[in-house]
Amino acid sequence: MAYLGGADLVDGSWELNILVTDLQVERTLRVNGELHIGGVMVRLVEALDIAMDWSDHALWWPEKTRWLKRSRSTLDQYGVQADARLHFTPMHKSMRVQLPDLQIMDMRVDYSSDVFNAVMGLCKELGIRHPEELSLMKKMDKDDLKKNIKEKLNQKDKKKKKDKYDEHNLSVNGNGSILHNSNNSLDRTSPYNRSPMGPSPSNTLQHMPGTPGTPGSPYNTLSPNGNLSMMNGTLSPGSMYSLSFESAMESALAHSPPVSTKDALQYLVRPKSFIEKARINYAWLDSSRSLMEQGVRDGDFCLLKFKFYNFYDLSPKYDVVRINQIYEQAKWSIISEELDCTEEEAMMFGALQVQIQLQSGGVGGSDVIDGSRDEGRDDIDAALSNLQESLEGSSLASPGDITKVPELADYVKFLKPKKFTLKSYKRYWCTFRDTNVAFYRSQEDANGTPINRINFKGCEAHPDVNLHHGKYGIKLYIPASEGMEEIWLRFDDEEQYCKWMAACKLVSKGKTMADASFDSEVQSLQKLLSMQKTTSSPEKKIDTPNQLDINSEDFVSPRHFKKVKSKQIVHRIMEAHTNVRDMGLVDAKLAYIRAWQALPEFGVSYFIIKMNGSKKEELIGIHPNKVIRMDLNSGDSLKTWRYDGLRSWRVNWEVREVILDFEEGKVQFSSLSADCKTVHEFIGGYIFLSMRSQDKNQSLDVELFHKLTGGRL
Known part of the structure; x- marks a missing residue:
């Protein structure tokens, strides 16, 4: 109610009810719309007349679910009127965090x-x-x-x-x-x-x-x-x-x-x-x-x-906690089947988990302090390795000729799968140069015109490997005018597969074999395959350590646990363990993380969407460097857009649709399984993470993060 002054004039003031949540006490203050928030809190504390520290308290408006934290803003600017009921409550509260x-x-x-x-x-x-x-x-x-x-x-x-x-x-x-x-x-x-x-x-x-x-x-x-x-x-x-x-x-x-x-x-x-x-x-x-x-x-x-899923500068010296938490999230995503993996990969993950538990349990003595051993030498070795890579580049290029373009040339089996059609692989002589692969009938024809040439730029490469049967293949999804075109490649041996897979992974990121990371990518793939090999050798005795009680159900996902008998799982895990049993604790966790990152579905966050003007529900996958339009049921890629071709991204709040403006055209869709702001935040967040520099002392630009993820131009 407005207060009447001595001359029966309305002074514009009114009563504001505020609940002090700590004390469960309500106070009524006479205020006007020009009173600023800081003044309201001062009057309230004076009215309470209780000697305690109120510095962590602020005004909360429950009906509007809004904090009134700008102390210089007035009640009118916030829209607070006589019917409002405010809370004076601590800003810091307890939370149960998993x-x-x-x-x-x-x-x-x-x-x-x-x-x-x-x-x-x-x-x-x-x-x-x-x-x-x-x-x-x-x-x-x-x-x-x-x-x-x-x-x-x-x-x-x-x-x-x-x-x-x-x-x-x-x-x-x-x-x-x-x-x-x-x-x-x-x-x-x-x-x-x-x-x-x-x-x-x-x-x-x-x-x-x-x-x-x-x-x-x-x-x-x-x-x-x-x-x-x-x-x-x-x-x-x-x-x-x-x-x-x-x-x-x-x-x-x-x-x-x-x-x-x-x-x-x-x-x-x-x-x-x-x-x-x-x-x-x-x-x-x-x-x-x-x-x-x-x-x-x-x-x-x-x-x-x-x-x-864009982890920056994982350092065994500074990130022991971070590495462990990433490893744990990776482990539970695999065991809960949030990410699929092959049977051989499952045994490799189980073997690494065994090694990590052995090292964590203190078996092997000083290995449990793996993150702190010889830190100075590790730092020097890492710095020298980075310097060497930056100076030399890829070893494929001759040191005497830095203008030479790296190239792969091999006999490769090729198949273009089609539904309801049985076709066999055909063997071609293939050359991989820059982002293009040329197909010839034989090596002798390589100087002539190829029978086919495919640009792998923007492709998606998924491993199709079975070490037990000697199968080394890649399933590729190539951008085409009508969506993604699927082709399969098959290789004769592991070395050939690793080189081609490394080249395809680089091309999928917009790079070529001339990039300095090519050799390390090949070595990483070779190391990953070596950890999956379970062939016993006389030099490597397979035994289950007495210090570790292996319950197979705790090391593989339920899908693999149902397919293979428990004793066989333990035996196969211990076979794979012979490849990793010399690893230290942090090294084993990093190996687990790298193997997790190599899975085809790694790093993809899914959303159910409807494209603008369509009634059909589809799936969209947000990846660290691209957006993938997918089939809702099978997960097959239909179309891929890379972030390097993204000119702007925003949300149309009136119709709640995400708008992505690529060089090849606009993509507009509504999100059905989550709020459109969540989709936009994933895209903007990955772009923000990609902008981090190599400067280890860089400060986090919070304002830029909110600008890129806020949903507006």
Whole structure:
């Protein structure tokens, strides 16, 4: 109600109701529209007359789901009127965060800043470099994969969601052990209370909620006897065997406790089709909006995962935690069948996992500190290797003739598959030069006119390899006027396959064999194949280490576990293990990550879409360097557009469609399985990541990220 002054004049003031959430006390202030937000908070604190630190508090407008953080803006500018009910609430609140390795930590997060900055804060506290590669997503129920989601996840029954995770509520008791369930009874069967260094639960660390200077704060120091003290990382007095909180947390994050697949599956979604893989991406939070604006409340459960599969500068010296978390996300994506792999690849992944668990368990003594061994020499060797590559370029070019264009020339078997038509491979003499492959009937005809010439630029290359049967092939999808044209190539031996596959992968990225990375790409493929070989040799005795109890179900996905008997799986994994048993801990994790990156589906985020003017549902895949239009059911590529041909990208908010303006024309579509902003953010995010320079000291340009992912020109 407007206030009447002494001269019966209306002064334009009115009463504003504000709830102080900490105290559950409501205050009514008389204000006018010209009063700025800072003034409102000052009057409110004066009205409360309570001596406490209010610096972390801000005004929240529940009806509009909006923070009022610009202290110089007025109530009129925000549109606040007499019917508004505001909350005065802390900006930092607790959140239950599940990391890629499935550990759950209670952490303090800024609910008022955008998600991008909130993730930066989380990663800084966890010791993970390059936070731009990660983001937060809401927990999805398995039922969410069975239908296109029409309502936001925060509109679900929160009580049901909270009850579901109460049984996994973890905390730390007085002696540093993990407590399980709300009644704090110790549950030794929980997959999250086992130490990565042994069966004792006392080595697994749980991050406690709180604020600086209060018990349970993430800023405090945890000692084995349970003493919590605020001493800037120093140990509490009288504690002889105290362990600094930061180093204990880093150890727990760098060497994750082993978790059985049976226990882990309750936290994982298992998509069974491309449609279900697309629906997973609905759960990503918008990086440009705050947590509160997206329905996340104090104590809610969220997942911190790697969102963009463009990993920058993985350093064994500085990224022990980051490498481990990437490895864990890779491992669970394979075991949950989020990514498909062949049987041979599955055994190789299982062998690497065995080696990692052996090294994490301390078998082999000092190998467990693999990330810190001989760091100076590793840095020097890496620097010299990079310098040599930049100076020499590809070894295919003669040192005396830098103008010579690298070329591959071999007999290759060729097939153009067609439906309902049985055709056999035909053998041709093929030359691969720049981005073009020329086909001749024989080597003698190579000086004449080729019978066919195909430009591989922008192709998609997928391995078609079976080492057991000596099969080395590549399935290629070549851009054509009517979409993607499929061709198959078959090679005689491993060396030939590796060179052609490396050339195809470079061409798919817009590069050629003249690029300095060609030789390293060939070597990487050769190393990957060598790890998949399971042929026994007299020199390599196959035995299962006594220190590791191998449950085959924990090392391969359910699909492979059902196809092969358990004893055979263990034997084949241990055969493959002979190829990797000399690897150190971090080396084995990096090898696992590289093998994961080599899978055909790696790095593709799927969305169900409808092209503008079409009624047919299709699939679109967002890749680190391209956009792929795909068949919804089979996942076959129909058309590919590379980012280097993308002139602009934006969202038409009126009809909620994504518009991509390529050099060859515009692509416009609506997203059915996720918000159009999510699709746009993936594209803009990958372009942002591609702009990172080689300067290790570069600062993260937050403003540029939001400009590229905001959805506007």
